[in-house]
Amino acid sequence: MAHAHHDHADHGHDDHAHGPDKGIMRWIKTTNHKDLGTLYLFFSFTMFFIGGLMSLVIRAELFHPGLQFVDPELFNQMTTMHALVMIFGGVMPGFVGLANWMVPMMIGCSDLALPRVNNWGFWLLPFAFTMLISTLFLPGGAPAGGWTMYPPLVLQTGDAFPLLIFAVHLMGISSITGAINVVVTILNMRAPGMSLLKMPLFVWTWLITAYLLIAVMPVLAGAVTMLLTDKYFHTSFFSAAGGGDPVMFQHIFWFFGHPEVYIMILPAFGIVSTIIPTFARKTLFGYDSMVYATASIAFLSFIVWAHHMFTVGMPLAAELFFMFATMLIAVPTGVKVCNWMATMWRGSMTFETPMLFAIAFVFLFTIGGFSGVMLALTPVDFQYQDTYFVVAHFHYVLVPGAVFSIIAAVYYWIPKWTGRMYSESAGKWHFWLSAIFINLTFFPQHFAGLAGMQRRVPDYAVQFTDMNVLSTVGAFGFFLAQFIFIFNMLGSCYGWFGRQRNLPDRVWEGAKGFEWIVPSPAPYHTFEDQYPLPDAELSVHHDAKH
Amino acid sequence: MTDEGNQQQEKRQHLSRLLLLVAGMFGFGFLLGPLYTAICEATGVNGRMKVEASQVQAGVVDTSRTVTVEFVTTVNGSPLWKFSAEQPSIKVHPGQLYTVNFYAKNTQNMDLVAQAVPNIAPGSAAPHLRKTECFCFNQQPFKAGEEKHMPVKFMLDPALPKSIDTVTLSYTFFDATHLAAQSATKPRS
Numbered sequence: 001m002a003h004a005h006h007d008h009a010d011h012g013h014d015d016h017a018h019g020p021d022k023g024i025m026r027w028i029k030t031t032n033h034k035d036l037g038t039l040y041l042f043f044s045f046t047m048f049f050i051g052g053l054m055s056l057v058i059r060a061e062l063f064h065p066g067l068q069f070v071d072p073e074l075f076n077q078m079t080t081m082h083a084l085v086m087i088f089g090g091v092m093p094g095f096v097g098l099a100n101w102m103v104p105m106m107i108g109c110s111d112l113a114l115p116r117v118n119n120w121g122f123w124l125l126p127f128a129f130t131m132l133i134s135t136l137f138l139p140g141g142a143p144a145g146g147w148t149m150y151p152p153l154v155l156q157t158g159d160a161f162p163l164l165i166f167a168v169h170l171m172g173i174s175s176i177t178g179a180i181n182v183v184v185t186i187l188n189m190r191a192p193g194m195s196l197l198k199m200p201l202f203v204w205t206w207l208i209t210a211y212l213l214i215a216v217m218p219v220l221a222g223a224v225t226m227l228l229t230d231k232y233f234h235t236s237f238f239s240a241a242g243g244g245d246p247v248m249f250q251h252i253f254w255f256f257g258h259p260e261v262y263i264m265i266l267p268a269f270g271i272v273s274t275i276i277p278t279f280a281r282k283t284l285f286g287y288d289s290m291v292y293a294t295a296s297i298a299f300l301s302f303i304v305w306a307h308h309m310f311t312v313g314m315p316l317a318a319e320l321f322f323m324f325a326t327m328l329i330a331v332p333t334g335v336k337v338c339n340w341m342a343t344m345w346r347g348s349m350t351f352e353t354p355m356l357f358a359i360a361f362v363f364l365f366t367i368g369g370f371s372g373v374m375l376a377l378t379p380v381d382f383q384y385q386d387t388y389f390v391v392a393h394f395h396y397v398l399v400p401g402a403v404f405s406i407i408a409a410v411y412y413w414i415p416k417w418t419g420r421m422y423s424e425s426a427g428k429w430h431f432w433l434s435a436i437f438i439n440l441t442f443f444p445q446h447f448a449g450l451a452g453m454q455r456r457v458p459d460y461a462v463q464f465t466d467m468n469v470l471s472t473v474g475a476f477g478f479f480l481a482q483f484i485f486i487f488n489m490l491g492s493c494y495g496w497f498g499r500q501r502n503l504p505d506r507v508w509e510g511a512k513g514f515e516w517i518v519p520s521p522a523p524y525h526t527f528e529d530q531y532p533l534p535d536a537e538l539s540v541h542h543d544a545k546h
Numbered sequence: 547m548t549d550e551g552n553q554q555q556e557k558r559q560h561l562s563r564l565l566l567l568v569a570g571m572f573g574f575g576f577l578l579g580p581l582y583t584a585i586c587e588a589t590g591v592n593g594r595m596k597v598e599a600s601q602v603q604a605g606v607v608d609t610s611r612t613v614t615v616e617f618v619t620t621v622n623g624s625p626l627w628k629f630s631a632e633q634p635s636i637k638v639h640p641g642q643l644y645t646v647n648f649y650a651k652n653t654q655n656m657d658l659v660a661q662a663v664p665n666i667a668p669g670s671a672a673p674h675l676r677k678t679e680c681f682c683f684n685q686q687p688f689k690a691g692e693e694k695h696m697p698v699k700f701m702l703d704p705a706l707p708k709s710i711d712t713v714t715l716s717y718t719f720f721d722a723t724h725l726a727a728q729s730a731t732k733p734r735s
Contacts, residue, residue: 113557180564188557218568222575234728237579240622240663241720245583252578315669 019524028123031115032524033100034417036122040097041410043125045486047089048403050133052479054082059441059475061458062468075458076144077136083147087264088171089129091398094406095267096121096178099206102413103182105515106200108191110528113184114177121177128170135160146456148253149224151238151246155231165228172217179213182206191514191533197291198538200513201284204291205270208298212259212266215302220256223249247312254305262301265397266294268365268405269336272358274513275412276340279355280347281510286339293332293339300329310381319378326376330369337366352508353427357408360400360435368396371446386456389449395442404434410489412508418492419501419521426488433481440474512537607641608704614638615702617646618716626654627688629719632695640674640704648681648696650719652688660686661722667714674706675713682717685726 020026020035027039057078061069070078100118104111112118135142140158143149149164157164186207190199199207226237227249236242238249269290277284284290306314306322314322340362349355371393375381384390415421444467449455453464460468491497503520514537518526615638617631628651638644652658662682666672681696688694702713 114561176568180561180568183564184557184560188553188560214564214567215571218570218572219575219578222572226576226579234724236725239720240718241661241722242725244579248579248582251582252575255575255578313669 029119031111031119033104033111033115033118034522034524036118037097037099037101038417039122040093040100043122044090044094044097044406047085047093047129048482051082051085051090052482054078054085055475056479058082059472062460063472064468065460065462065465067459070458072458073141073144076146076456077142079456080143080145080147081133081136084132084143085129086398087147087260088168088175089125091264091402091406092171092175093125095206095209095264095402096175098202098267098271098406098409098413099178099182101417102515103185103203103206104189105518105522105526106203106513107186107189107194108514108527108533109185109189110525112181113189114181117177118181121174121181124170124174124177128167128174131163131170132167135163138163148250148257149227150253151227151230151249154227161231162228165224168224169221172221175213175217179210179217182210183214186210191527193533193535194538197288200270201273201287201290202267202270205266205273205294208294209263209266212263212298212301216256216259216263219252220260223252223256226252247309250309250312251306254308255302257308258305259298259301261394261397262297264402265365266297268361268402269294271405271409271412272340272361273336275354275358275408276343276362278412278508278511279352279358280344280349282343282347284339285342285345286335289335290339293335296332297329300325300332304329307376307381310378311385323376323378327373330373333369337362337369352411353422353424353431354408354412356428356431356435357404357411360431361404361408364400364404364435364438365397368393368398368401371396384449386454387449388445388453388455391455392442392445392449395445399442400435400438407434407485413515414489414492415503415507416515416518416520416522419503419519420492420495420499421503421507422488422492423497426484430481430484430488433484434478437474437477437481441471441478442474444468444470444474605641606704607639609639611640612637613640613702613706613710614712615644615700616712616714617648618714619648620716620718622718622720626658626721627652627660627719628693629717638702640702640706643678643699643701645697645699648698648717649693650686650688650696651693652691655690657690657723658688658721659723659726660688661720661725662686662717663720665716665718667716668710670707671702671710671713674703675715676701676703685722687726 020032021029027035030036030039055078057070058075061067061075100112133142138159140160143154143157143160143164145154145157154161186199186203226235229235230237230239230244234242236244238244238246240246273284273290304322304326306318307326310319310322344359351359371389375384375390375393411422411427448460448464448467448471451464453460453467487496491499495501501521505519506516507520508516514527514533515522517534517537614635616635617633619629619631621627621629628649630649632647632649636644636646650660662680664680664682666675677698677700679697679699681694681698686694686696700715706713
């Protein structure tokens, strides 16, 4: 279907030129959701690169026992900064970028509800991360007390401390503006006929994620503000001397922190629920149950925070409550995994790169889910707390989970964004190298952790050497493999390697959704007029009635 | 046009509701502190005790039970004080009032103010420990090099759960010199 050109005379807002401005000011001033989505994604992958380099410092140091490359102080800075950069700079902006690009196109509206706020939200991030990363060059170095910023340790951070706090504030404001934008857009600007339960699942998961962000990012802002005043204004929120309690910080932090881990995985669920039906050539199995499972996970995320702090000395009743509530999360998550498998069951499957990453997501995320259930058991957690078993667990859900889903999404939609197909053979190389090396990196860490290897320590006992050698080799291999991806995607953006713009509107013949009825590449403005959109694209579900 | 106007208004209403939610959650973060303290003090969770003198009526002394009370002393951070209990533990009968002395010496060449923070294990014993006098009720000023013998008067009430035969009472000395200077005029709440 060709994109019709419309008469804009009946638009209430000021008319603006069709097509982007030229030069750098296009990117600084843009309020276009596609431009901002692109900016978010470039920013995200820059941060993945920086955070990845930090992880290589960590893995190089841990290649052998003893201290060889860095001193312990720098090692601690690397673990702390790696986490902050990857979480707030890599994964979260990555998902916001995908939401920017796809949510308006999936619900058939022209842009996000608050385009200027969108621009502002993005441009806070480069400043926040410049500030955060600049602390590496300050006297005393970067924050080294862990990304969880537990007092009293974090209060010993040197000159970097206020910069850390203000960087977190800026990231928080950016996330909140992005989340508000997504909620207002989804709830007010859907195409006629798209009721809530006909929305694509990526839109659903982002709606719920956005509510989580709005609910918990302000709590984090409050927590770090309390740290700031404890340090500089002699308040005693977390200082026992003045009647406060350092454990209270952990409660407040994880009240933010647990929903935060779902913020980093729910959009991934949406992506996988979009990709698997396309390449299985079946509609998503159990659409409604997917929506309810997502909502249940979001609700449960608010009542499980203390499972991160089983060892602080809680009463038995609290330990039991948080243990059972945490185990309960496995139920809606299991519903999702079973739905994905049922979607693939007897489908006409093909294994293009996005599908490979999506299937790897289902398999490897589930491994992370299983180790999560193990960690949920209080008595077991007493043994595993702060070991590499925990590191292995959350990296399985974050890397082959969240990061694989972002990669899958980019492979899936980049032909729509640029109008040029990526190289399928390079994509397959990228996938297989990533899948092998990521398991080589993190699977041995389960064993090191079970045997008692502590996290956040630059040295270890010699019996852990073999596992750490494997891990380090895997990490370097995984890092290098990502360059295939970067060049493949840049090739698609800029037409390198002789890539041509020759794609049909519906790039994947099994794909459904409004994004597939606009031309490839998607024009700068889409769905400016709400012409009747074809019902056949309305999600993906209820095909039993067709 | 009116449709678009309505949509603008709906968007704006939605936006202000969400901003209100953001402000509310920011406040809730601060509220979590007092909430947590209130819950812990009400239930005795986390070994927290009310840091104030309690009234003790002369009651029945349960001589059939003997409970060991152990004392643990810690100085937070760098060792500005020597701090110890004059006896490591004491055997007590529930219902009887005891006095134990603690010793502290300022090892520095400057005046310091200490704040002792008590904790009790197991947490379920916390509601049953009654102290009529404790150096932890107030900040303790020390002149340079000064030493002090500080009494704690306490009893375990007879309602102490039968399963508990040992109670550990811990005190940690915190340097509160800055806090004391700052709030010299207002009493600690």
